[in-house]
Amino acid sequence: SHVPQIELNNGVRIPQFGFGVFTIPAADTAAAVRTAVEAGYRHFDTAQAYENEEGVGEGIRQSGVPREEIFVTTKLANDAHGHDNAITALEGSLQRLELDYVDLYLIHWPLPNQDKYVLTWQGFEELLRAGKTRAIGVSNFEVEQLERLAGESSVVPAVNQIELHPALQQAELRAYHQSRGIATEAWSPLGQGELLADPLLSELAGKYGKTAAQIVLRWHLQIGNIVFPKSVTPERVRENIAVFDFELADADLAAIGGLEAGRHFGPDPATFRG
Numbered sequence: 001s002h003v004p005q006i007e008l009n010n011g012v013r014i015p016q017f018g019f020g021v022f023t024i025p026a027a028d029t030a031a032a033v034r035t036a037v038e039a040g041y042r043h044f045d046t047a048q049a050y051e052n053e054e055g056v057g058e059g060i061r062q063s064g065v066p067r068e069e070i071f072v073t074t075k076l077a078n079d080a081h082g083h084d085n086a087i088t089a090l091e092g093s094l095q096r097l098e099l100d101y102v103d104l105y106l107i108h109w110p111l112p113n114q115d116k117y118v119l120t121w122q123g124f125e126e127l128l129r130a131g132k133t134r135a136i137g138v139s140n141f142e143v144e145q146l147e148r149l150a151g152e153s154s155v156v157p158a159v160n161q162i163e164l165h166p167a168l169q170q171a172e173l174r175a176y177h178q179s180r181g182i183a184t185e186a187w188s189p190l191g192q193g194e195l196l197a198d199p200l201l202s203e204l205a206g207k208y209g210k211t212a213a214q215i216v217l218r219w220h221l222q223i224g225n226i227v228f229p230k231s232v233t234p235e236r237v238r239e240n241i242a243v244f245d246f247e248l249a250d251a252d253l254a255a256i257g258g259l260e261a262g263r264h265f266g267p268d269p270a271t272f273r274g
């Protein structure tokens, strides 16, 4: 594969295309990761809440690809906010992954009702200094919460991982991220698969000789998002990464832009309280 890398705001490079393991059962995760590595994936997105970190580590080891050639992200469990808890929780992840460090550690949800994410972030800054993670970032943060971190801490998040796909394009957050040097990671990049029946996407699939999933993934890449679609079907795992041999024309990017519908497939950060 020819996956480009994006340089994060601390100089660490992340493959722009990866593999998400949300909802993959623990017992199936190592095999899924192995299939993905064979297909060319070098970036894996897991979380403490997914309960499959062991499988991610196992799959990477079984693949035989050196650790330093693979980018691993995990995320803090919602019940582990707070300075000390955030540190202990990453130690647990490293034990389950059987790794000495992760590449990226994210606050999974801000949980503004608990009002602990600034304290949590201070723990994250310590983990970064200690080399337990090469970069730190957040997920599901809104502008207001990013502004608060900016005012009360010193490390700017390397990424904000948010729900983003053609039906929820997140124009405001993307512009804010760009102005602050925060990379945008798009979760549920395929709208959990439900978006793919859209007639415009079928039409573009026909025009380019690609699938609707490939059209959507190519749209993400061309507007600068980092993506990690999930699939447990080996054929689709290979199909999804086969998006580096064509380019969507500007008019077609704009047409996909017209699919904005403010539609959430997952929990909406405006109302999610853990």
Ligand code: NAD
Pocket (backbone or CB within 6 Å): 019, 020, 021, 022, 023, 045, 046, 108, 139, 140, 161, 162, 186, 187, 188, 189, 190, 191, 192, 193, 194, 196, 211, 213, 214, 228, 229, 230, 231, 236, 237, 239, 240, 266
């Ligand atoms: P996704 O948009 O990647 O969709 C996955 C689903 O789409 C699959 O289960 C399958 O049904 C379908 N699909 C995949 N490839 C296909 C193809 N080629 N053709 C047809 N259908 C296909 O959804 P996701 O798993 O929710 O998101 C991807 C990753 O994002 C997750 O695995 C996880 O790592 C991350 N994520 C993070 C958060 C967060 O709160 N930070 C929330 C949800 C997901």
